[in-house]
Amino acid sequence: MVLPAHQARSRESLRKLLNAATEVLGQYGVEGATIPRIARRAGLTPGSVYRRFHDKDALLETAILEILERQEETMKTTLAPMPGQVSLEAFSERLISGMVDAYHTHAGLLRGMRQFVQSRAGTAFCKKVSALEAQHFQRAVELFLSYRDQIRHSNPRSAVSLGLMMVVGTLYQVVVWPTDRTEPKELPRGDVLKHELTRALLSYLTVV
Secondary structure: OOOOHHHHHHHHHHHHHHHHHHHHHHHHHHHHOOHHHHHHHHOOOHHHHHHHOOOHHHHHHHHHHHHHHHHHHHHHHHOOOOOOOOOHHHHHHHHHHHHHHHHHHOHHHHHHHHHHHHHOOOOHHHHHHHHHHHHHHHHHHHHHHOOHHHOOOOOHHHHHHHHHHHHHHHHHHHHHOOOOOOOOOOOOOHHHHHHHHHHHHHHHHOOO
16 A cells, blocks of 8 residues: 555654664663654654654653564564474574574663663553563463473473573673673673573473
8 A cells, every 4th residue: 555645754754763762762771862862863853753752751662662562573473483493402592692692782772671661660551561571482482392392391381481581681681781890700701602591591491
């Protein structure tokens, strides 16, 4: 369907605005993600932003929900169980390698998103974010459970859930929230981190 020119321009303007909000949140954090800064990044005026969103919170809520909804679509199309084609080990290496790269690339954005969501605790927005994140997590769990015959833990679902939580928690601690004061310098980085996280997860899942 071809949209009328004004509708097409409006959608393009909204896309630029949400992209700009995401970029500014990742670069400057919640406090630095001001309407004037976001508008400037999008090539718009602050007034045009306020005509769409009554305040910064409404804009960031929309941008964050769009990210999470896009992530769900990406997981549907790019991650699929491959038992019989690749081993549990190869699948784990692929998934964790992608996670480590994504967390490094988007560390600032993940940090800003987490701060903003926590500041909106108890709101309908926060509940929707929690539901989407739970949906993403369960999709990853089900992918691993498609390799159930290669998982020797006595409770595969519990083991996969806890194992993935340990991976995510480690990535947040090491990549998203690093602190010079408390972070041991011996913690692995880069490809070593990918290898060690994969090895730790597989060791846990394949324990008798």
